[in-house]
Amino acid sequence: MTWNTHRIHFDPDYAAHEGYPDVLVQSHLHGAFLVTLCTEWMGAGGRLTRLGVSVRRYAVPGDVLVCAGEVTGVEQVEEGHGLVHLNLTETRESDNTVCALATATIALPL
Structure with missing residues (x-):
């Protein structure tokens, strides 16, 4: 739960009033997808040590x-x-369309 109560995330009519085609995916979810990419790639032996995310477009x-x-x-x-x-x-x-960009550093066992 992100406690984001902005109506564009849950009220389609309000999102349309703001000029969007539907409710918007919260920015945190974009970051969570990129974290999942890292953790699935690195496996159990890896450790995500740094992540910087920039959300560029809505979904x-x-x-x-x-x-x-x-x-x-x-x-x-x-x-x-x-x-x-x-x-x-x-x-x-x-x-x-690029919705989010990120940089990451992952520690892996040698």
């Missing part, structure tokens, strides 16, 4: 959102772990 119920990532760097560090740096995107499938 509405029924939109298919696709999350993807690209490794941008790898560092070997002490304590038996390496760091993997990622750029992440969440796009709306219907028109390839």
Whole structure:
């Protein structure tokens, strides 16, 4: 629960009044999808150490959102772990609109 009571998230008529086609997905959900991408990719041995998310466009119920990532760097560090740096995107499938961008760092066992 995000305690976000803005009516654009639950009242379709109000969202339309604000110029949106439907109620909007809350920004926190965009971030949660990108976190899930990281945690599923890294597996049980990994640890998400840093995440920065920027929501760029809205999404509405029924939109298919696709999350993807690209490794941008790898560092070997002490304590038996390496760091993997990622750029992440969440796009709306219907028109390839970027809804959210993120950067992440994941610690993985060597």
